[in-house]
Amino acid sequence: MPSTKLTTPAAVRQFLDRFDFFLFDCDGVLWRGDHLLPQIVETLTYLRSLKKQLLFVTNNSTKSRASYISKLSSLGIPAEIDEVFGSSYSAAIYISRILSLPADKKVFVIGEKGICEELEKENVRWCGGVEEDIEDMQADVEDDLEVGVVLVGLDRGINYRKLARAYRYLQREEVVFLATNIDSTFPAKGGLMPGAGSMSAPLSYMTGRTPVSLGKPSQEMMKAIEGRFQFDKNRACMVGDRINTDIRFGQEGGLGGTLGVLTGVCKEEEFLAEEGVVPEVYLDRLCDLLIAKEE
Amino acid sequence: MPSTKLTTPAAVRQFLDRFDFFLFDCDGVLWRGDHLLPQIVETLTYLRSLKKQLLFVTNNSTKSRASYISKLSSLGIPAEIDEVFGSSYSAAIYISRILSLPADKKVFVIGEKGICEELEKENVRWCGGVEEDIEDMQADVEDDLEVGVVLVGLDRGINYRKLARAYRYLQREEVVFLATNIDSTFPAKGGLMPGAGSMSAPLSYMTGRTPVSLGKPSQEMMKAIEGRFQFDKNRACMVGDRINTDIRFGQEGGLGGTLGVLTGVCKEEEFLAEEGVVPEVYLDRLCDLLIAKEE
Numbered sequence: 001m002p003s004t005k006l007t008t009p010a011a012v013r014q015f016l017d018r019f020d021f022f023l024f025d026c027d028g029v030l031w032r033g034d035h036l037l038p039q040i041v042e043t044l045t046y047l048r049s050l051k052k053q054l055l056f057v058t059n060n061s062t063k064s065r066a067s068y069i070s071k072l073s074s075l076g077i078p079a080e081i082d083e084v085f086g087s088s089y090s091a092a093i094y095i096s097r098i099l100s101l102p103a104d105k106k107v108f109v110i111g112e113k114g115i116c117e118e119l120e121k122e123n124v125r126w127c128g129g130v131e132e133d134i135e136d137m138q139a140d141v142e143d144d145l146e147v148g149v150v151l152v153g154l155d156r157g158i159n160y161r162k163l164a165r166a167y168r169y170l171q172r173e174e175v176v177f178l179a180t181n182i183d184s185t186f187p188a189k190g191g192l193m194p195g196a197g198s199m200s201a202p203l204s205y206m207t208g209r210t211p212v213s214l215g216k217p218s219q220e221m222m223k224a225i226e227g228r229f230q231f232d233k234n235r236a237c238m239v240g241d242r243i244n245t246d247i248r249f250g251q252e253g254g255l256g257g258t259l260g261v262l263t264g265v266c267k268e269e270e271f272l273a274e275e276g277v278v279p280e281v282y283l284d285r286l287c288d289l290l291i292a293k294e295e
Numbered sequence: 296m297p298s299t300k301l302t303t304p305a306a307v308r309q310f311l312d313r314f315d316f317f318l319f320d321c322d323g324v325l326w327r328g329d330h331l332l333p334q335i336v337e338t339l340t341y342l343r344s345l346k347k348q349l350l351f352v353t354n355n356s357t358k359s360r361a362s363y364i365s366k367l368s369s370l371g372i373p374a375e376i377d378e379v380f381g382s383s384y385s386a387a388i389y390i391s392r393i394l395s396l397p398a399d400k401k402v403f404v405i406g407e408k409g410i411c412e413e414l415e416k417e418n419v420r421w422c423g424g425v426e427e428d429i430e431d432m433q434a435d436v437e438d439d440l441e442v443g444v445v446l447v448g449l450d451r452g453i454n455y456r457k458l459a460r461a462y463r464y465l466q467r468e469e470v471v472f473l474a475t476n477i478d479s480t481f482p483a484k485g486g487l488m489p490g491a492g493s494m495s496a497p498l499s500y501m502t503g504r505t506p507v508s509l510g511k512p513s514q515e516m517m518k519a520i521e522g523r524f525q526f527d528k529n530r531a532c533m534v535g536d537r538i539n540t541d542i543r544f545g546q547e548g549g550l551g552g553t554l555g556v557l558t559g560v561c562k563e564e565e566f567l568a569e570e571g572v573v574p575e576v577y578l579d580r581l582c583d584l585l586i587a588k589e590e
Contacts, residue, residue, distance in 0.1 A: 140485055156455040163453075163489045167480070171487075184501045185462070190435055192466075194458045198497035205496040206479045206489060 003260060003271040003278040012292035015281060018257060021236040022047060023225075023250070025216070026058045028241035028264020029286055033189030036075045037263050039287035044077060046293055054083055057225070057238075059215040059245060061088045061153030061180035061196055064117035082228075087180035087196075087215035090224045091151055092118035094214050099176060105148030108169055110162050110199055111155045115180065126151075128162060141168050152203065152211060153180035154196040163202055170207045177203070181215025183245060187264050216240075217248035232256075239286070240279075241265050247279045261286050298555060298566040298573040307587035310576060314552060316531040317342060318520075318545070320511070321353045323536035323559020324581055328484030331370045332558050334582035339372060341588055349378055352520070352533075354510040354540060356383045356448030356475035356491055359412035377523075382475035382491075382510035385519045386446055387413035389509050394471060400443030403464055405450050405457050405494055410475065421446075423457060436463050447498065447506060448475035449491040458497055465502045472498070476510025478540060482559050511535075512543035527551075534581065535574075536560050542574045556581050 006012050024030065030040050047054060056068070056079065063071060065084040072079045088111075095101050101124060109115050109129035116129045127147070141164045150166045169175050182197035200211050214220050237257040240246020241264025250258040260271050260279030263286070271282045283289065301307050319325065325335050342349060351363065351374065358366060360379040367374045383406075390396050396419060404410050404424035411424045422442070436459045445461045464470050477492035495506050509515050532552040535541020536559025545553040555566050555574030558581070566577045578584065 141488070142485070158453070158455050158458075160451040160453050160489065163493065167489055168486065190437070191463065193436070194455065194462055194497060194501060198458065198500055201497045201500040202489060202493035205493055 001278070002274060003280065003282045006281050006283055006288070009291045012289055015257070015259075016047075016050060016052075016289070016292060019052065019235050019237040021053045021055070021229075021231045023055045023057045023236060023238045023255070025238075025240035025242070025246045025264075026056055027060060028187045029239060029261050030056075030077070031075060032187055032263065035189055037287070038285060039290060041076050043287045043289055046290060053231070054079075055085055055225070055229070056083055057085045057216065057221070057249075059087045059181035059183055059196070060186070061086065061091070061115055061215070062112040062156075063088070063114040064121070065089050066117065067114060085221075085225055085228070086114065086118075087221065088114040088118040088153065090221045091115065091153075091178060091180050091214040092122040092124060093224050093227075094178070094212075094220060095119070095149060095151070096122035096124050099149070101148055104146065106146050107149040107151050108144075108147045108166060109151050109153075110158065110166055111151065111153030111180065111196075112157070115151065115153050128165065130157075141165050143168050143172070147175060149176045149178060150203070151178045151180065152196065152200040154186070155199050158199055166203055167206050170203060170209060177207070177209050177211040179211035179213045179215070181218075181245075182211065182213045183215070183242075185265075187241075192265070216245040217252060219249075219253060222249065222253040243270055243277050243279070248277050251277060257281070259283065296573070297569060298575065298577045301576050301578055301583070304586045307584055310552070310554075311342075311345060311347075311584070311587060314347065314530050314532040316348045316350070316524075316526045318350045318352045318531060318533045318550070320533075320535035320537070320541045320559075321351055322355060323482045324534060324556050325351075325372070326370060327482055327558065330484055332582070333580060334585060336371050338582045338584055341585060348526070349374075350380055350520070350524070351378055352380045352511065352516070352544075354382045354476035354478055354491070355481070356381065356386070356410055356510070357407040357451075358383070358409040359416070360384050361412065362409060380516075380520055380523070381409065381413070382516065383409040383413040383448065385516045386410065386448075386473060386475050386509040387417040387419060388519050388522075389473070389507075389515060390414070390419050390444060390446070391417040394444070396443055399441065401441050402444040402446050403439075403442045403461060404446050404448075405453065405461055406446065406448030406475065406491075407450055407452070410446065410448050423460065425452075436460050438463050438467070442470060444471045444473060445498070446473045446475065447491065447495040449481070450494050453494055461498055462501050465498060465504060472502070472504050472506045474506035474508045474510070476513075476540075477506065477508045478510070478537075480560075482536075487560070511540040512547060514544075514548060517544065517548040538565055538572050538574070543572050546572060552576070554578065 106125035238250025260282035401420035478490035533545025555577035
């Protein structure tokens, strides 16, 4: 069934009344690249005034929760660290608490600072990552038996040596293959750019292995959120711009509702498709929720 | 049917008598990385003494035919430029002669020197490639309407910006997506390393498009070889170490025979599989052909 657009104050009000907990995708919903979308602060303030609990759920693996708070605050969005749930944090929790990686093992990271910071917060040893950027490209690629996990996120410093090292480690079957998320692209100011999934794609092609993803739409991320927060799923709503990540994440996770916005990747015709996953309702922009306020 | 191992001088002699034209894969057959395999020069000299025509058919896109001759000669293998057929050459021919790329269009290259050299020999304009290595990583990624082809080969200088640029161009449907070859890995001295197919894999993941491959086992390469050489396919034999590239290439191309060797990627059990593609006959090492000479 196609999605329904919320067009009247009454429809928005009725929609908002059904939920206590809103999970927000960020890039493409609140901002695009470094550019805040219109009236986002007002909209979030309005939701807080209605006593809604907010959670910023992002697949962006380049920032730790702490740096996300800085980003939110630089854009004028007040938020607590416990209101941020990123795929790097999700991966760090998975490694330390679900995999219970032994102390003599470490994680080889293809990714940026956010991943390394979250791993350190969970006391997980790592190598590669930001350090690898300055490593000698000509050095031999040798196996390292301490590596027990290869974790791949978005890495704008990706290079041949990192791929070769990850491939070397993944040839050992016991090495766990994880991805912060498998988005093929992400929306930046100038257009779509290669995403974390495009960093793990060559490794999948080489090894025939598929990484366990710790970001949307993987339910591993939903499990981690449920482990951290007490909430009634029926009264929770996922808000996002992408059908394949955000909307699927909410629907497969059994949340009470999903809200799509058109400020990111997906186009209106995708929300209006007769078949496949579509958000329950949608808006042109998140700030259109503010029509409920006007009278 | 499983492959048969040639074990006696008589069997080898009978096998050799059936062919006038031998197509050789190089890496894993003649050498591995920079290390010549045993008695290769003697074996090739022996074949030449039997008046066999030799063609070195390689998916290695990093070298032009001219640099391949240097490599062969540095290893003590005398060869003419017309005895070398590389995937970069194959791609350059495809672009200039099959696609007939207009003079106002150019090729965006992800790849190394060999590709750029072969394109220049065919008077094809290119950008990216080796030049991109020194480009400003922070510069904006903008579309360039002159780009009519994205050509991807092995690029040990692969970086995020190259992927982002290729992705930007490939979003235009009319831009042709080519790969010198799609090998996921290649055998180097220290083990398997990421191959050309691992450079195009993220682009396929992002665009949903599959590149046309100009290397083995693609029959586009066989067509190019047939366009260059007059030979009786029934009296031609493909020699290689990889089932999925070399052996398939020979069999799908309708050559009279295929010979596998165990000095590269594939293992004996793969040649002895009951099902799927296997070489008609195989040897431990290419130089085992020399048993036909001894007596």
